């Protein structure tokens with residue numbers, strides 16, 4: 213049995229890119245300053261990089277799964293081009309009040325549920341206690357907690373930070389750019 217790897221679980225909108233609301237076009241996808249450099253450093257520190265993103269825009273009929281995949285492939289290639297190879301990308305297309313019937317459900321993957329993280333744990337052999345969940349919302353922190361992630365990190369680069377979000381987080385930082393140094397500091 214292979215050794216388990218520590219991971220950085222990454223929320224997408226508000227953590228990697230500016231959350232202008234249900235981003236689905238390549239032209240609207242803008243990396244937050246310092247994101248790519250931070251991912252390069254985290255990779256060099258030995259962490260697997262795993263995106264876990266709620267994409268209820270699919271359930272709401274705002275864009276299709278194909279459109280999401282097109283943007284995701286572009287993002288994946290843009291990062292690979294900068295020496296950042298993502299280890300996994302997981303998304304939830306569901307919503308309990310979806311207008312698109314096939315996506316209308318109370319699933320176990322929409323954060324704050326831990327489904328995406330638990331699937332990644334199994335598929336990628338992740339050491340959850342040694343891992344980090346980085347996100348901009350309370351739901352990200354709760355998903356991390358429910359999945360047994362060791363350190364939950366709230367970033368100020370997305371939605372306004374709430375008292376509940378802060379209380380559920382182990383660390384609060386301005387953006388992902390600060391994470392490598394924060395981890396090294398211990």
Ligand SMILES: O=P(O)(O)OC[C@@H](O)[C@H]1O[C@@H](OP(=O)(O)O)[C@@H](O)[C@@H](O)[C@@H]1O
Nearest residue numbers: 223224225231233234235265266267268
């Ligand atoms: O931050 P991640 O999980 O990567 O993606 C979030 C997006 O799918 C959208 O999720 C929505 O929340 P609802 O899904 O409508 O509750 C809102 O927060 C939007 O601003 C945001 O763009």
Ligand SMILES: [Mg+2]
Nearest residue numbers: 223225226348
């Ligand atoms: Mg987010």
Ligand SMILES: [Zn+2]
Nearest residue numbers: 304306319321
């Ligand atoms: Zn789901």
